[in-house]
Amino acid sequence: MKRRSLDTVKGANFEEKMNNLSIAVGKPTDVMELIKIKRLYGIEVVLYFEPELADKSTYEKDLVDFAADDEFERPFIAADRFVEFGKENDPTFESRLKEFPLMVTVHSFGERKTESGTPVKYIKALMPFLDEFDVNKDIGPVIS
Numbered sequence: 001m002k003r004r005s006l007d008t009v010k011g012a013n014f015e016e017k018m019n020n021l022s023i024a025v026g027k028p029t030d031v032m033e034l035i036k037i038k039r040l041y042g043i044e045v046v047l048y049f050e051p052e053l054a055d056k057s058t059y060e061k062d063l064v065d066f067a068a069d070d071e072f073e074r075p076f077i078a079a080d081r082f083v084e085f086g087k088e089n090d091p092t093f094e095s096r097l098k099e100f101p102l103m104v105t106v107h108s109f110g111e112r113k114t115e116s117g118t119p120v121k122y123i124k125a126l127m128p129f130l131d132e133f134d135v136n137k138d139i140g141p142v143i144s
Contacts, residue, residue, distance in 0.1 A: 003042060018109055044121070045122065048127065054107045058110060106125050110122050
């Protein structure tokens with residue numbers, strides 16, 4: 001997959017560009033679609049497990065505040081690392097995400113600076129909680 005410039009996407013600002021890619025605040029979005037956006041445009045995608053933290057903080061601040069914590073013990077994780085971790089524990093994880101998409105809710109858009117000072121845009125999304133999964137929902141016929 002060849003990297004593309006975000007400048008090629010229509011929109012006056014980052015949020016408008018994301019909206020033109022069908023990524024909008026408050027919209028449930030397949031986590032694999034967000035990872036595709038990351039790969040295409042170099043935009044970081046971070047999944048938050050705690051809505052309160054997502055509301056009250058920035059990704060840049062949280063990286064500093066939780067720097068001493070193990071990556072998998074933080075209340076947030078990069079979306080691609082989440083999928084990689086899932087695959088390490090279950091080799092069928094990624095294929096199951098294609099069959100049963102994990103819908104996360106886009107929370108906000110932002111920009112942070114790397115340690116070298118380079119600006120990096122990011123998408124902050126909220127993971128669903130177990131009580132939000134409808135395990136009895138009819139997903140229709142499964143086509144193989």
